[in-house]
Amino acid sequence: MKGNVIVGQSGGPTAVINSSLAGVYRTAVDRGAKKVYGMLYGIQGLLDEQYVDLSKYIRSDLDVEILKRTPSAFLGTCRYKLPDIHENQEIYVKIFEILNKLNIECFIYIGGNDSMDTIKKLSDYAILTGQSQKFVGVPKTIDNDLALTDHTPGYGSAAKYIATSTKEVIRDGIGFSYKKQQVIIIEIMGRNAGWLTGAAALSRGEDCDGPDLIYLPELTFDIEKFTAKVRKLLEKKDVVVVAVSEGIRIKDGRYVSELGSASDYVDAFGHKQLTGTASYLANVIHRDIGCKTRAVEFSTLQRSAAHLASRVDVNEAFMVGGAAVKAADEGDSGKMVVIDRVSDDPYQCATGIYDVHKIANGEKMVPREWITKDGTYVTEEFIDYVRPLIQGDSPSVMVDGIPRHLYMGKK
Structure with missing residues (x-):
């Protein structure tokens, strides 16, 4: 990796959204990124040139572990809908001026359906205008409604x-x-x-x-x-x-x-x-x-409720964050990392990567056959699908009897 990485968080947070952030940071550093920037309040904050050098806040392996167990969005999030490219190109010009000024090679966005729409539009604009940055999405939503992934971190x-x-x-x-x-x-x-x-x-x-x-x-x-x-x-x-x-x-x-x-x-x-x-x-x-x-x-x-986070979830969130950096570094763009279930017994999963155009703005519903005929309960198939995802605990680092979180102060 020759340039820098920038990462943002968007939409409703989860108990493990920062584990994905930790995965992005750790993998970017390991792959030679000179700087890893964090957007404050997602793409909306970036438009106001609100960003930080994450190395000022993540100084040790302990900080990485605390970040993985910190709830809410460490960087802050937004619900900002980018206009279509033909509607307002000025916003895209401004974003790419900022990315070029920061020598950004990889743009990673952690979020759900709406966030993947952002990845789609930015990657399309980069292709249309010959920009070199790579754009990859990291799945995040407690709603579990993203298409093409077995389930979502959170x-x-x-x-x-x-x-x-x-x-x-x-x-x-x-x-x-x-x-x-x-x-x-x-x-x-x-x-x-x-x-x-x-x-x-x-x-x-x-x-x-x-x-x-x-x-x-x-x-x-x-x-x-x-x-x-x-x-x-x-x-x-x-x-x-x-x-x-x-x-x-x-x-x-x-x-x-x-x-x-x-x-x-x-x-x-x-x-x-x-x-x-x-x-x-x-x-x-x-x-x-x-x-x-x-x-x-x-x-x-x-x-x-990070104090009750699933260990499986924490580990998978970290894994997809790292996989996004790897994919972008190896040339993928306009993609989202997905989780593929390899086995139910024992439960095993692996990461894959799919075209974000097939994911953005879609919703994955609970299959009708996983809801009882009278519509008043879920079936055993539903329970068998979810149960592996809640396994294990991820104990917080405790200080004076209370979980310690990574905190950057006033953003």
């Missing part, structure tokens, strides 16, 4: 947190309901894909029955059928626990959250902010059945 740790917390919520409900009926509704992230919500089923085992019902956004949600199902369950048990995706929709296409007091906020990619699904359904059950209800939102804890 998903395994989020699934582990969801399964663990669901089990604890169930235990709490059972222990606090003597002769009282209660319905607990857990709201889990997932706009269009139900990978996260389905992970609640992993809480089921010898010591826990798991949630009674699971509803994914892949199927239309019927409020009347839902209420009838809960009423029937309450005839047999005192505590009913339901896991719902925040993105479940009714027949007319509206999100259930919109039926309550949903936010009007829409991000740069046109995504509505979803919240309040569990609260709305809890109110419906209380009104129609009259029992005690509780709405639980795991919210940002799903993506930030």
Whole structure:
């Protein structure tokens, strides 16, 4: 490697997004990069020439290990949609002026669907204008909805947190309901894909029955059928626990959250902010059945609980970060690193690389055959797919009883 590397993070963070950053940094240094720059707040920050020399913050192997276990985005992220090239070439001219000034050879972007759109547009512009930089994407999303990769870094740790917390919520409900009926509704992230919500089923085992019902956004949600199902369950048990995706929709296409007091906020990619699904359904059950209800939102804890990260996830996130640098250094551009599952028993995976044009702006849904016929649970095939991804622990470096994170101060 003769030039420098620049890396950015984009979109919603995960518990292991910084493990990918550590993988990029370590591999770039090992392959001879003179400098490894970090964009502050992704491509949006780069446009304002906000970047740092990562060697000022990652000074030792211990720093690398702490970074791997630091949640949220160390560099800061953005949700910034680059315009199409024909709409505004000035932005692209500015970006490439900055990249050329920094002698950037490899541009690495860690993110999900929208971030791969950025890689696609920048690599296309480089080809059109004869620029030499290579652009490679590193997959990241707890939603697990990126096409062509078996799964995405971030998903395994989020699934582990969801399964663990669901089990604890169930235990709490059972222990606090003597002769009282209660319905607990857990709201889990997932706009269009139900990978996260389905992970609640992993809480089921010898010591826990798991949630009674699971509803994914892949199927239309019927409020009347839902209420009838809960009423029937309450005839047999005192505590009913339901896991719902925040993105479940009714027949007319509206999100259930919109039926309550949903936010009007829409991000740069046109995504509505979803919240309040569990609260709305809890109110419906209380009104129609009259029992005690509780709405639980795991919210940002799903993506930030690094103390409960899966070791498999941490290691794979580091691996794909390194693979992206290797691919770019060897001439690939307009590509994204993917994870290919080689074996289920024992679980083994390897990295591959695919054209980002086939990935950007697509979504991988939970297969219909992995959802039960009545649409109220996931199948064993779903559970078998997820279970290997939550294995192992990745203990934090503890200081005074609290996890130590790598922190650069005010950005």
